[in-house]
Amino acid sequence: MRVEIWSDIACPWCYVGKARFEKALAAFPHRDDVEVVHRSFELDPGRAKGDVQPVITMLTRKYGMSEAQARAGEDNLGAQAAAEGLDYRTRDRDHGNTFDMHRLLHLAKEHGRQDELIQILYRANFAEERSVFTEGDERLVELAVEAGLDAATVRKVLADPDAYADDVRADEREAAALGASGVPFFVLDRAYGVSGAQPAEVFTRALSQAWGERSPLRLVGEEDPGDGTVCGPDGCTVPQRG
Numbered sequence: 375m376r377v378e379i380w381s382d383i384a385c386p387w388c389y390v391g392k393a394r395f396e397k398a399l400a401a402f403p404h405r406d407d408v409e410v411v412h413r414s415f416e417l418d419p420g421r422a423k424g425d426v427q428p429v430i431t432m433l434t435r436k437y438g439m440s441e442a443q444a445r446a447g448e449d450n451l452g453a454q455a456a457a458e459g460l461d462y463r464t465r466d467r468d469h470g471n472t473f474d475m476h477r478l479l480h481l482a483k484e485h486g487r488q489d490e491l492i493q494i495l496y497r498a499n500f501a502e503e504r505s506v507f508t509e510g511d512e513r514l515v516e517l518a519v520e521a522g523l524d525a526a527t528v529r530k531v532l533a534d535p536d537a538y539a540d541d542v543r544a545d546e547r548e549a550a551a552l553g554a555s556g557v558p559f560f561v562l563d564r565a566y567g568v569s570g571a572q573p574a575e576v577f578t579r580a581l582s583q584a585w586g587e588r589s590p591l592r593l594v595g596e597e598d599p600g601d602g603t604v605c606g607p608d609g610c611t612v613p614q615r616g
Contacts, residue, residue, distance in 0.1 A: 375408050375585055380415040380549045380559040381492075383472045383506070386451045386462070389496045391558040391571030393458040398577035404585055411483070412492050414476040414545035415557045418469070426470040426507045454571075461501035470507030473542065478518055480538040481531050491521035563588065 379395070381388035399405050418436075427435075433444035448464040455462035475495055482491040494517050498506050506513060511532045518528040531537040552561060560568040560577070562584035568576065 375404070375563050375581075375588065376411060377408055377563075377581075378411045378413050378561045380413040380545065380554055380561075381557045382415050382417045383475045383492070383495045383499055384417055384469055385557050386455070386500060387571040388558040389460065389462075389500050390451070390454050390458055391560075392493075392496070393455075393460055394571060394574045395560065395577045397458070397574040398581060401578065402581045402585075404581075408581070410489065412479060412488050413549065414479065414542040415549050415554070415559070416472055416476065416542075416546065417557070418471065419473070419546075421471045423471045423473070426468050426505070429467045429469045430465075432469040455500070461497070463501060463503070466503075467500070468505045468507045473539075474511070474514060474532060475506070476542045476545075477531060477538040478514060478523075478528065480541040481528070482518070482521060482523060485523060487522045491518060491523070494521050 377395075377399075379392070381392070399408060399410075402408065429448065430441060430444045433439050433447065434441055439447070445464075452462045452464040479488055479491055479495075482488040495506065498504070498513075498517055504513065506517070511529070514532060515525055515528045519525050549557075549559065552559075552567070554567075554569070556569070558569075558571060560580070562568070562580055565587070566580055566584045568580050
């Protein structure tokens with residue numbers, strides 16, 4: 375079974391939602407048969423790469439909150455994160471463009487390191503004092519290397535703005551086609567969707583339901599399988615002639 379997760383590194387609920395989903399997945403009896411794929415979704419795609427703001431400032435300007443409301447919201451997110459065992463800095467974080475991070479996540483997917491990289495990026499953005507937005511490409515190189523990627527390859531991708539750009543945009547178009555207007559957005563076997571950082575028990579029910587309703591493959595002509603020819607681990611069958 376495949377679970378696709380649309381998310382953005384700048385999204386705190388994606389950080390919390392990933393932890394809740396993983397708690398449910400860890401207890402799922404068929405967890406070893408579940409493939410998790412992370413998909414790209416930018417919350418602020420129009421923001422220029424060099425346009426970095428404090429999170430509190432961004433919240434007040436973009437969503438019309440008062441500074442007190444923005445701080446209260448961050449405090450609530452900090453408490454929600456702590457309940458999942460996550461570190462979360464409620465003050466002095468930055469907000470910026472995440473497109474390059476998404477491009478690197480597609481590179482990481484090719485090398486089987488996507489989950490490692492997204493978790494490292496979340497930690498760097500939400501828990502560490504150093505900014506992932508103001509230190510330039512070398513900060514992203516450092517984090518990608520920590521996830522197991524080759525530094526030279528990462529630098530090459532970052533230097534080419536077209537590298538994996540189409541993959542990011544394709545993910546975003548697909549999210550729109552599926553009706554996702556916000557993240558995190560979880561899609562289970564393209565049959566069930568879960569929107570938001572739901573409690574772990576919601577993900578448990580979704581996994582169980584999606585697994586239980588998987589349709590077994592029905593074979594055409596299975597009424598008389600002896601008439602067919604098939605190759606398997608033990609060789610190829612030969613139909614008997616009358």
